[in-house]
């Protein structure tokens with residue numbers, strides 16, 4: 394049985410002071426779940442959040458990292474820097490990074506490899522646009538993103554990676570994929586993982602759904618056979634996140 398993993402992606406929200414306040418509001422309320430809980434926060438919030446969450450079961454993640462070791466990459470952050478701070482997870486290839494910061498499956502692949510090298514657990518994102526869904530190419534597109542993102546990664550490393558399926562049309566729009574739509578794609582991701590790594594590895598990998606997850610729809614989405622939790626944007630910035638994390642209660 395796969396353990397659920399529910400991660401908040403704060404995106405470009407919360408100053409360090411506000412980050413501490415949000416942690417203080419949420420930590421006791423989310424520390425009680427059986428699921429793994431991760432707060433993925435802006436770089437400048439990592440220290441205050443790590444400090445505020447010390448002694449809880451809540452893990453801390455970054456929202457991005459660079460694929461190079463170090464060097465002349467002004468404004469970038471390396472895997473080594475994140476690891477030394479005590480960060481556990483890192484989101485890689487979010488659709489907003491692909492859209493606004495020219496990330497490609499190739500850079501995603503390099504970042505996933507570098508994260509693993511530093512013992513960071515990647516949350517690798519994939520997802521289709523509305524046009525792709527309407528054109529009926531969703532599964533084909535997702536299969537390609539998964540294969541390219543994971544190129545050259547071995548089975549043992551694969552077990553450490555979390556895949557987040559986020560249909561772009563459902564992000565921040567209030568338009569959630571139905572649980573059947575989300576399940577269909579998550580099952581197809583597990584299928585491609587089985588083809589690449591064998592069924593045993595595919596069964597171990599955790600696949601999240603993301604896109605307008607909220608306190609009301611979380612239980613139904615997370616009850617689907619191949620959905621092992623969520624990557625939550627907007628609702629992770631408020632008390633509602635506790636409701637999502639405690640979806641069983």
Ligand SMILES: O=C[C@H](O)COP(=O)(O)O
Nearest residue numbers: 402564565604605626627
């Ligand atoms: O990473 C999180 C997703 O982009 C979902 O964002 P949302 O929950 O605000 O739709």
